[in-house]
């Protein structure tokens with residue numbers, strides 16, 4: 001199944017895949033095997049007021065065993081899509097922001113549909129109550145209109161899962177889109193084109209948000225994976241659409257993650273890897289405050305090595321983060337946090353599945369070679385460090401696991417977490433690629449929680465407010 005599909009031809013992607021090469025720079029489209037969604041099954045109708053995470057944190061510190069409102073405490077719960085009935089929805093145009101940023105291969109085939117399946121309960125609730133759904137998402141990090149980042153390849157799978165033909169717009173604003181919205185029947189779904197084709201989206205420009213909002217009567221945010229971004233479609237739009245409510249996925253993710261990371265069972269370990277170094281290296285500072293053990297792997301580590309004066313060959317490095325890396329190493333030492341970097345790495349002579357490879361100490365990466373996985377000594381050290389933990393959160397693969405030769409570290413950590421999960425340790429896996437990796441290994445079902453958001457779950461762990469959540473309407477306070 002998954003592992004077979006992802007092996008030598010790795011999901012049918014040519015060995016010189018642009019998708020793979022792009023992952024070194026801006027790894028936004030992904031390419032793993034199609035695997036069943038686990039850990040995200042929930043009843044669409046099981047709606048309850050959504051606790052904003054800072055409130056849930058407060059409740060936890062009162063010793064509550066669940067994130068339910070406490071008698072007499074005014075909660076800052078967020079309104080949920082489950083609070084909206086047919087009376088609110090029938091005939092209404094609902095703007096739904098989902099995170100449909102799924103991996104596609106070079107043939108534009110979806111290779112992991114986890115995020116599409118996770119968005120379905122909210123959409124089904126809306127269409128079964130007679131709403132007209134205007135569905136919006138980004139895909140990747142395009143600079144302007146870029147055909148390979150079109151949402152068109154998602155239409156067949158969305159239609160299949162919803163049991164209706166989803167209509168696709170060629171834009172996300174403008175007269176043609178307005179015409180399609182006007183002709184949308186009750187219970188219909190219109191998928192807008194990639195909202196990041198407009199630079200105004202990430203800049204959160206109010207005029208752009210207003211144009212998006214003008215398409216609809218009310219707003220649902222179900223994009224947990226993008227809830228840490230204050231963009232026009234996740235935050236700006238809420239200023240022009242009322243009500244603005246949380247979708248079932250957003251609600252479910254927060255319900256689980258807030259409780260698990262606000263007062264984690266200790267020792268508490270975080271594992272951070274992957275290739276979004278500049279977005280995630282900053283999180284490490286906060287993790288030093290929260291975690292007892294911090295393990296770094298993936299493309300993250302070479303910036304740390306270089307900051308220590310080591311040669312890193314042609315490995316992924318964020319030059320402008322070298323000072324930060326040095327500071328983080330000093331802070332970890334001062335705080336007594338075990339910040340472990342791999343001591344050995346698997347290096348390659350090119351970024352390809354058939355690259356020549358060898359294992360070298362982290363201090364001996366030759367020029368012209370790049371680190372694409374953690375080595376066996378590091379796997380052992382990391383596994384030993386995790387042995388006594390009670391809670392582990394993992395975001396970012398340990399290596400370029402899409403290539404079999406460089407998947408060993410990621411697979412070993414996935415298997416270690418599965419083993420710990422079996423012993424009662426809380427194991428949380430977040431992020432599109434990290435989830436795809438544990439699916440590939442076949443251990444997703446034994447993890448405590450599979451999250452559709454990597455960066456978003458790390459920011460929650462940091463204790464940050466997620467702009468996409470904060471912007472939503474508050475529910476009427478509940479006293480129980």
Ligand SMILES: Nc1ncnc2c1ncn2[C@@H]1O[C@H](COP(=O)(O)OP(=O)(O)O)[C@@H](O)[C@H]1O
Nearest residue numbers: 274275276298299372399400431432433434454
């Ligand atoms: N040493 C490395 N060099 C380059 N890319 C890496 C390295 N290790 C892991 N990666 C890549 O990181 C990507 C995932 O990173 P990221 O997007 O941060 O994770 P997630 O999607 O789980 O949040 C994968 O495509 C993987 O190939």
Ligand SMILES: O=C(OP(=O)(O)O)[C@H](O)COP(=O)(O)O
Nearest residue numbers: 099101225226431432453454455
């Ligand atoms: O894939 C995503 O984040 P993740 O890799 O941290 O899980 C989200 O779709 C957000 O994408 P972005 O990091 O380009 O804003």
